[in-house]
Amino acid sequence: MEGKETNVQNRKHQHKQSGPKAERKKLRKNLGDPAGDDERKRNPKAFAVQSAVRMAKTFHRTQDLKTKKHHIPRVDRTPLQPPPIVVVVVGPPKVGKSTVIRCLIKNFTRQKLGDICGPVTIVSGKKQRLTFIECSNDINTMIDLAKVADLVLMLIDASFGFEMETFEFLNICQVHGFPRIMGVLTHLDSFRNNKALRKTKKRLKHRFWTEVYQGAKLFYLSGMVYGEYQTQEVKNLGRFISVMKFRPLVWQQSHSYVVADRMEDLTDPDMVRLDPKCDRTVSLYGYLRGTFLKKKSQVHIPGVGDFEVADVSFLPDPCALPDGQKKRALNEKERLLYAPMAGVGGIVYDKDAVYIDFPGGHVNQEQEEVRPTTEMVQSLISTHATLDAKMAVSRVSLFTGTAALIPGDVEEENNGLTSGLQENLFWDPKMQRERRKVIFAEEEEDDDDDDDDDDDDYSEGGSEDEEDEEDDDDEEDKESGDEEVEQELDDDDDDEQRIAELKKVAKEKPKSKGKQGMTTTPLLKRQKVFEERKAEEEPVVELPAFADSEDELEIGEEEGGQECGGEDSVEEEEEEEEEVGGAAAAAAWEKCDIRPGDSGHCLREIRSSN
């Protein structure tokens, strides 16, 4: 049986000796293959230059794309076995940072991690390790992490929009030379209809591109299943991270630095007991990056100060890459996870000791039964929110019956970091915290454009849009009606009738404000209500009377005509998005690697190095 199989495999291809195909082949051979060899000769018209202008345009475009990919050559000093890539996960509170890290860790190592505490290092591939760090909503943490980040996963709550934290981090990044930045949209499941979802995705994508660079990668995490993001989406995200190429940043290459993932206090406990403020001896563990670190060199520990290194020593790699040349994918044993601050593993081997981690639960239990005198200390220990956080959510009303003052109102103007942006404070009843929404001057215009696109699509009856429109409920129709009104009002018209209407609306305004000023807005509708509130602030915007006027329809049509080119580009973008979503796509993206923004980054880097 086996012999037969091998015979079948080894049998040569038999060329046909007879029949019409064989005869044609013979004839072609004799005539010297006039057709197959050179298609251009056989059908010269098909390959002729149809338009010189068009050809010139195509040529220029190709050259443009090629030059965009060129970078200033730079020496890559990373060793053959590089340290793990630092992936910093940034975003406003409760956006899903821990969940994303947890899902990515599960995707790469098949292990589940509870709390994300400190840096988590994993072996993600045959030659690659990743260190995930969650960036809390604190400016100092942001500054520290922006210095060491290789890749930033920027999480954005799509149901709410951009928050101030995102822009604070982006501004800090600019100082140190931009790391690679990838946007991730979460909370997309809170959109009930497709049209609103599509519009939000588009708006956020364009804003993200404006802030980072045109074509920056934006990932969509469309919803959660049992408290985790969808496996396929996480897989794609992981794949994109692992095929990503990193350009060495000047700041990082010219400094030696250690992202400490473990810390031990080696001071004699007796000394600490006698003098709690005595000088301590602390050993920090982590991968050394950048250049060499010498003994006795000066180091800066963020938040602590400048110190001299007493000793530097090599330790066995706690999260080693697989040995030798591996041809196949990693097996389960090789997918290591190292997170000492999260207490993974329990036992940690050191140069001169072995540490066993006990869960702290039993210690607390003992203390809970202690006398009431320790109650105050207990309450301090068990406090979950910091004083800053508590202050941020506190409100003060100066006089009875007046509106409460929010701390953000006072601090807002002092914030120099994001001076170009306006922020609006929202009280989120679901999350019980203040949210700082970013307001863009052009956003309203953009929205109008989007509306035009959608309206045009609808009138043209594009198949995809038609399907989506069917899903839309009456409520949405109302919304689009409101948006039309906003559009119309952008136009400066001195029509007397309008002025009369304006006056009417101005009289009615206080009533509507009373209704919409409520802070307890359902989460799903926050975006919409926000737009409505914005509309309120401008008296001209509140003109429902013109929704059906003929002028407006004409304007709409004209704009629709102008937008034709724009539509094409939108389609292109949508195609781009569709490409994202598979291993092959990830590889292709890596090859393309168009980073127009990088040229800007280089400049920044050069400037910073100077």
Ligand SMILES: Nc1nc2c(ncn2[C@@H]2O[C@H](COP(=O)(O)OP(=O)(O)OP(=O)(O)O)[C@@H](O)[C@H]2O)c(=O)[nH]1
């Ligand atoms: N519906 C929905 N819920 C989400 C999504 N992403 C995160 N959540 C929920 O939001 C909550 C907060 O998620 P976390 O991962 O803890 O967010 P975080 O950013 O780490 O929060 P902090 O560490 O407090 O800043 C969790 O209950 C998640 O289940 C999403 O895309 N859709």
